[in-house]
Amino acid sequence: MDRLKELFHNPRFRNALSWIALFGILLSLVVGTFQTTKKVEYIWRWEQIPRYILFKDSREIIVEDDATVTAIDRKGNEAVIVVQDYLDTEQYYTVPNNLITLKTGDKLESGQVLAKWDQWKAGLLLKGLILTLKISIISIFLGILIGLFTGLARLSNSPAPKWLAIGYIELIRGTPLLVQIYIFYFFVGQVFRLSSFWAGALALSVFAGAYVAEIIRAGIQSIHKGQMEAARSLGMSYYLSMRFIILPQAFKRILPPLAGQFISLIKDSSLVGVIALVELTRAGREIGTSTFNYFEVFFTVAALYLILTFTLSMLVQFLERRFAVSD
Amino acid sequence: MIDVKNVYKTFYSRHKVEALVDVSMEVDKGEVVTIIGPSGSGKSTLLRCLNHLETTDKGEIFIDGIPLTDSKTNINAVRAEIGMVFQSFNLFPHMTVLGNITIAQTKVRKKPREEAEGISMELLEKVGIPEKAGSFPSQLSGGQQQRVAIARALAMQPKIMLFDEPTSALDPEMIGEVLDVMKTLAREGMTICAVTHEMGFARTVCDSVVFMDEGRIVEKGTPEKIFDQPDNERTKSFLAQIL
Numbered sequence: 001m002d003r004l005k006e007l008f009h010n011p012r013f014r015n016a017l018s019w020i021a022l023f024g025i026l027l028s029l030v031v032g033t034f035q036t037t038k039k040v041e042y043i044w045r046w047e048q049i050p051r052y053i054l055f056k057d058s059r060e061i062i063v064e065d066d067a068t069v070t071a072i073d074r075k076g077n078e079a080v081i082v083v084q085d086y087l088d089t090e091q092y093y094t095v096p097n098n099l100i101t102l103k104t105g106d107k108l109e110s111g112q113v114l115a116k117w118d119q120w121k122a123g124l125l126l127k128g129l130i131l132t133l134k135i136s137i138i139s140i141f142l143g144i145l146i147g148l149f150t151g152l153a154r155l156s157n158s159p160a161p162k163w164l165a166i167g168y169i170e171l172i173r174g175t176p177l178l179v180q181i182y183i184f185y186f187f188v189g190q191v192f193r194l195s196s197f198w199a200g201a202l203a204l205s206v207f208a209g210a211y212v213a214e215i216i217r218a219g220i221q222s223i224h225k226g227q228m229e230a231a232r233s234l235g236m237s238y239y240l241s242m243r244f245i246i247l248p249q250a251f252k253r254i255l256p257p258l259a260g261q262f263i264s265l266i267k268d269s270s271l272v273g274v275i276a277l278v279e280l281t282r283a284g285r286e287i288g289t290s291t292f293n294y295f296e297v298f299f300t301v302a303a304l305y306l307i308l309t310f311t312l313s314m315l316v317q318f319l320e321r322r323f324a325v326s327d
Numbered sequence: 328m329i330d331v332k333n334v335y336k337t338f339y340s341r342h343k344v345e346a347l348v349d350v351s352m353e354v355d356k357g358e359v360v361t362i363i364g365p366s367g368s369g370k371s372t373l374l375r376c377l378n379h380l381e382t383t384d385k386g387e388i389f390i391d392g393i394p395l396t397d398s399k400t401n402i403n404a405v406r407a408e409i410g411m412v413f414q415s416f417n418l419f420p421h422m423t424v425l426g427n428i429t430i431a432q433t434k435v436r437k438k439p440r441e442e443a444e445g446i447s448m449e450l451l452e453k454v455g456i457p458e459k460a461g462s463f464p465s466q467l468s469g470g471q472q473q474r475v476a477i478a479r480a481l482a483m484q485p486k487i488m489l490f491d492e493p494t495s496a497l498d499p500e501m502i503g504e505v506l507d508v509m510k511t512l513a514r515e516g517m518t519i520c521a522v523t524h525e526m527g528f529a530r531t532v533c534d535s536v537v538f539m540d541e542g543r544i545v546e547k548g549t550p551e552k553i554f555d556q557p558d559n560e561r562t563k564s565f566l567a568q569i570l
Binding site: 224226227229230231232233234235236237240244245248249252323325326327 | 406464476
């Protein structure tokens with residue numbers, strides 16, 4: 001009994017026990033999920049998923065009428081074959097350059113296959129992923145810009161910029177993002193004739209900007225005021241001091257909360273599906289409604305979001321390590 | 328060089344504090360002046376008013392003939408001519424020592440980087456730590472940091488140097504190295520205005536000493552007079568406490 005007690009107090013034994021527990025929990029999660037799906041009699045069809053990411057599209061070019069090749073015009077990867085039919089009217093066929101076996105003067109028959117090749121095309125999920133990525137990058141970029149200006153305005157001593165900033169931040173933080181997206185789509189989009197993509201991108205940017213502004217404000221305020229005094233005492237203007245002394249230090253400190261905000265933003269971009277933008281989540285829903293493969297589709301969608309957010313996390317960790325040299 | 332005329336300053340935080348009351352003083356070119364006094368006597372406030380880190384309520388301050396209190400004055404241009412050294416060093420932690428000394432030269436004086444870095448190295452040589460050029464402030468001792476801060480201020484080739492309790496945050500064994508740099512500057516003819524508790528420095532290096540209490544200049548004169556034959560009772564009791 002004493003030996004057992006002693007063993008249990010051994011830190012290495014406890015560590016090993018903890019690892020075993022971790023693997024046990026993970027294993028039971030996987031097995032549990034598998035068993036649950038068995039209960040609902042769901043037939044897994046994972047093999048259907050890859051084609052929603054990338055699929056092979058077969059293309060054929062067929063000659064319409066009997067004709068003679070009069071010219072082959074090669075341009076980069078493509079070539080235009082000019083043919084003349086029995087009525088002396090010209091027709092054009094565009095085929096990949098490397099598939100051409102014809103030469104000028106060759107006779108073609110109606111129904112003859114001029115060229116046949118396979119082409120890789122992006123499936124709906126990949127298209128959705130690209131749209132999500134595009135709208136997220138634009139909103140992150142604009143969000144930083146809006147947040148920076150609003151954050152600085154919020155710290156201003158003069159009432160106009162300060163209260164405008166406070167009003168904007170409170171307005172955005174106090175209303176649901178979904179409602180903001182609708183307002184940007186139906187109202188702002190109508191007034192300024194925005195495409196639904198830009199209405200969605202701007203709604204997300206304005207939303208992110210308010211949160212980024214508060215993060216940046218907190219970051220600037222966390223820098224000791226002696227830093228600003230030292231910079232100003234060297235004759236540097238407010239702008240120079242902010243640009244070279246305060247903001248670089250603040251940026252280093254706010255990287256973790258900023259990263260959290262942007263990870264949130266990537267996930268929140270799933271809401272722009274409501275304004276007819278087929279981003280990742282909406283793409284998943286559309287595939288689901290037509291194939292009823294909801295389980296596989298949304299597991300895949302989740303995994304794709306995870307790839308985006310995890311990459312961003314890694315990028316920020318890399319930046320944090322870079323900035324840590326002066327510590 | 329520095330001309331302070333009837334300056335008033337009151338802080339209103341929680342309760343009213345009269346930091347400066349009718350303060351007037353002059354500092355000539357090349358003169359070394361020390362401001363002494365108990366804590367809360369307004370000496371740091373006075374020093375900070377000299378480069379407009381603190382605004383004044385009433386009165387005028389002229390630096391080299393330029394009115395600081397005039398809103399038309401380009402305050403950045405005046406500040407570039409005044410070096411300031413702080414109690415807490417205030418080095419820029421995200422830059423190397425060399426970067427700290429070089430930044431204002433390139434951004435304010437618009438000097439080419441190579442020339443500015445040359446000047447920075449000479450100044451590091453002068454304060455005795457050229458080997459620390461590539462280090463970050465967090466890797467230096469307090470005394471070394473303060474010497475870098477002095478070099479950073481000198482890099483702007485200022486006409487005046489202000490020292491705000493430069494040795495108060497230092498371990499005793501590091502005070503000497505900072506005072507040595509200050510003494511060298513004084514000997515070279517720099518106009519210096521220093522708030523300090525180092526009475527040895529005040530006595531041996533200074534041309535004149537100003538004693539402040541409760542926002543007022545109580546007494547000023549040569550170090551010999553202030554330290555050996557002070558007129559005012561308040562000065563006597565203060566010196567009796569610290570000497």
